Amino acid sequence: MALMTSTSDDMSMKVQTLPGLREQVAERLRMAIATGKFPAGARLIERELCEMMGVSRTSLREALRELQADGLITLQPNKGLSVSVVSEETARSIYEVRAMLEGLAARLFARHSTAEQMRELRQSVDRLAEVYDNFSSEAFIAAKTHFYDVLLEGAGNPVAADMLRRIHTRVSQLRVVSLSSATRAQQSIRELREFLDALEQRDEERAWQVCVAHVEAAATAALKTIGAKNP
Template structure:
């Protein structure tokens, strides 16, 4: 279960979206973050009237955004029920972790081989932000900081296909990340794993980075899968 700090950060989640530009993109990102942070729970129905009222947007913008999330696998269209937040069963969860492990290990190795000095400095700067977010234990800030780290690693790895696949699997893994970071004990272990990984990235130790990236995902998977198996599904 999330600790008190984690719960307090979720409790103040605001779904209201600013007016355009690119309103559909903003609506999709807001819904995506709400799913990642558990504001919209697995299995919850996406009731258009309620969501439009909460977000202050039109049904047209909402429907366009929900189609985008359905394509990403974050929403599922059920007969006679309509769209719901996708429920991830243990088999799918393990498959997502397996793919994520392989892709993140590859990206980390490529970063060590191809990153420019500018990428290295950006990684160093993001690490400072990420460690501060870990210490604060704030859900939104921590996930945002991890996303910025992945953005830097992907840019430095300079492989368009790896980027496309990793971003796709991160969409599918978003709910699982929430589980693995919801425990204070797991977050502490995650922080230590990430710090070791970043040290290897900053010093361009490709083999170490690849190994540590795999270990980090494996440990996240171990924790998340134990939580999921208690109920048989992410719900």
């Protein structure tokens, strides 16, 4: 399945010729995959991507190598690059690791975060609630990314932060699909507000429990999505 895009879509993929070009290209590609613009299994043709994004093949290839290392795209013999398809088994494994790492981040945030970081985290949840009320995949991803940026900064463990960001990249496309359901979106906000309450009370154990339960609920929704696509 090759990419099918319109002129307006092409414009949204354009990047600015500034320092850090590879990072810009990689981020645009991640967003396109996460929002479903480039769906699982879609072929990624270098010539089309270069034209779409207005970049050289050198810059594009550097970004593609980064995404391949993250597991977002796959090189298939005689077929080239395509967006990775996340199997049910792989998704389950990813969510298991995510639950443990986010649980650790929850404990550390409850222990180390400042009052300002706590306030900013609550604001980020309020922003997520606004996005859910008028769902947009790009706005959701931006809001969710900010939430985790605040959480991981307050936790103060850069190794866990790096590992979690890679995991979040892998599950982003599943997350958007599952949260487009109003029921799951509302449940997710309730879970996050309960999580905030535990953090504000500096209750490390409860924060860990609520956080892990939130990830497990997300895993259930994601696996249901995969099952529906692959009956």
